[in-house]
Amino acid sequence: MTSDWYNIKSLFRVITIVMMFVSVNLHAANKIDSVRVWPSPESTRVVLDMKEKPEYSYFFLKNPLRLVVDIKSTPGRAATFPKIDKKHQLIKKIRYSTPKRKSDARLVFELLAPVKPVIFSLAPTGPYSDRLVFDLYSKEKPKAQTVVKSRDISSDRDIVVAIDAGHGGEDPGSIGPSGTYEKTITLQIAKRLAAKINAEKGMSAIMPRTGDYYVKYNTRTQRARTKKADFFISIHADAFTSPQPRGGSVWVLSLRRANSEIGKWIENREQHSELLGGAADVLKDTQQERYLAQALLDMSMDHSMKTGFEVAEDVISEMRKVTRMHKKVPQAASLAVLKSPDIPSILVETGFISNPTEERLLKTRDHQEKLATAIFKSVKAYFRNNPPEDSYFAKLKKDQPRFHKVRSGESLSVLASRYGVTVSSLKKANKLSSNTLYIGQNLAIPRS
Incomplete structure (x- = not known):
């Protein structure tokens, strides 16, 4: 009886150890497969492709300005970080750092300006696995962009x-x-x-x-x-x-x-x-x-x-x-x-x-x-x-003859009402002997 009880206790110990080993390995199974960076004029997006759904936390450090991200149960430094394009650059560099726990991963974003972070995880979809997404919005006012053309909204505008x-x-x-x-x-x-x-x-x-x-x-x-x-x-x-x-x-x-x-x-x-x-x-x-x-x-x-x-x-x-x-x-x-x-x-x-x-x-x-x-x-x-009244095209239209291509369902009376002219003036301008119109027919529109 004593021997059997000893064997049972020994078996429980082995099972417990195995379960703990399996549990630890399952818990530490996450991984950063790759890192992608997408700079834009108003924000920069960083995407971490993960093996599983990530558990994460983050905080900021100053002098120099950094965003520090801890990802739980993600050991190792498998992923390499891409070089960040200087255009629209908010992040100088992304690098690994020493985490508090060996089983975690710590990433450091070296920032060039203060940012407002929007961080969220995404489930697998399309070609992508689980992802951890960082949308970093600059807190500084954007620089004025070069305007291709000046626009006067009061008259003759584009x-x-x-x-x-x-x-x-x-x-x-x-x-x-x-x-x-x-x-x-x-x-x-x-x-x-x-x-x-x-x-x-x-x-x-x-x-x-x-x-x-x-x-x-x-x-x-x-x-x-x-x-x-x-x-x-x-x-x-x-x-x-x-x-x-x-x-x-x-x-x-x-x-x-x-x-x-x-x-x-x-x-x-x-x-x-x-x-x-x-x-x-x-x-x-x-x-x-x-x-x-x-x-x-x-x-x-x-x-x-x-x-x-x-x-x-x-x-x-x-x-x-x-x-x-x-x-x-x-x-x-x-x-x-x-x-x-x-x-x-x-x-x-x-x-x-x-x-x-x-x-x-x-x-x-x-x-x-x-x-x-x-x-x-x-x-x-x-x-x-069909120019807006305050546009340059409206000015051109006043100075030039108007034309209209006939569409399905349109009649002389409909067009006369639309352009503010009479049916007789429409017929006279286009030398029409009847009220019949054809789809695709080009009509000159007389001045009202």
């Missing part, structure tokens, strides 16, 4: 077009068969389009994203609003679950969920992009939703949606001259990037990056130039025909 390069930084967007990132293609086309707009007298371009960093969707439209944008264009490169689909398309806001398979794919991809970008409040901004619901009651949304649809039709018409189109009419989806009630907007899918042939085409300078030119022509034509 038409301001916001050009949003989709994705960026932590969020690569779709990835082509040969490894091309959508975020790279969209930025290249957006910059070409911006250059064309800035070269046109009476027009100016602003870009919410000018480099390889992530900007949240609501921040993109907020930046456009701050710059008093008249129109918002989001540039993307489409993708699908199979490589067969090809061609461009233009999307406008729908107040309902998309009913097409590709439309649903795009809506889901936008939510996925927010997760990849590390937005801590994904799908939880109920205040923004209330704001949108209230704004929908206002006529501004009706005007924005109508304007967006008209420009979308023109963009499709111009893009058909330079590339294959997947859809020949504007498509509708409930996309956050289009939901600004006071800024008309469209989303341009320049082609399917998931199609090998189209991926190669989208990377070429010549094709990017053609796409940018097609979009530019469409937006310019719309605002030359």
Whole structure:
């Protein structure tokens, strides 16, 4: 009996030791696989790719200014730190330091200026594992940026077009068969389009994203609003679950969920992009939703949606001259990037990056130039025909004959009412013998 009891106690000791050993090893199993840094004009993002969900704490030290981060149960120094680009630099260096406990990791961010940190962990999604994200916002006032063109908002002002390069930084967007990132293609086309707009007298371009960093969707439209944008264009490169689909398309806001398979794919991809970008409040901004619901009651949304649809039709018409189109009419989806009630907007899918042939085409300078030119022509034509009253384009319109391209459902009486002229003057200016109009017909609009 005594011998059996001794053996049982010995067995319990062995089991306890084994369990403690297993427990310690499981607890110490986390690891920093890699570190990525994304500087932007307003903040710097640092992302630690982790083996498991991290437990962390942090504090600041002064003289010199440092952010110290302790990550629990993450021994060793496996990851190397990237060299930080001097552009938009808030962090001089990231390095390891000696932690209080050997089982932990201590990272030190050597800072160049005081920062406000927003730190959070993200669960695995897409190509990424668990992550620990540091968004460091400078507490110092940003330096004044060089303005491409001066803008007089009282008279003869520029038409301001916001050009949003989709994705960026932590969020690569779709990835082509040969490894091309959508975020790279969209930025290249957006910059070409911006250059064309800035070269046109009476027009100016602003870009919410000018480099390889992530900007949240609501921040993109907020930046456009701050710059008093008249129109918002989001540039993307489409993708699908199979490589067969090809061609461009233009999307406008729908107040309902998309009913097409590709439309649903795009809506889901936008939510996925927010997760990849590390937005801590994904799908939880109920205040923004209330704001949108209230704004929908206002006529501004009706005007924005109508304007967006008209420009979308023109963009499709111009893009058909330079590339294959997947859809020949504007498509509708409930996309956050289009939901600004006071800024008309469209989303341009320049082609399917998931199609090998189209991926190669989208990377070429010549094709990017053609796409940018097609979009530019469409937006310019719309605002030359429908300029804000205080704009330079409005002044040009007063000094030059006006023209209108007939669309489906329009009649002489509708156009006469819109332009403040009579039906008889319209007929006389265009030498019309009847009231019949044809879609695509160009009409001269007489002065009222």
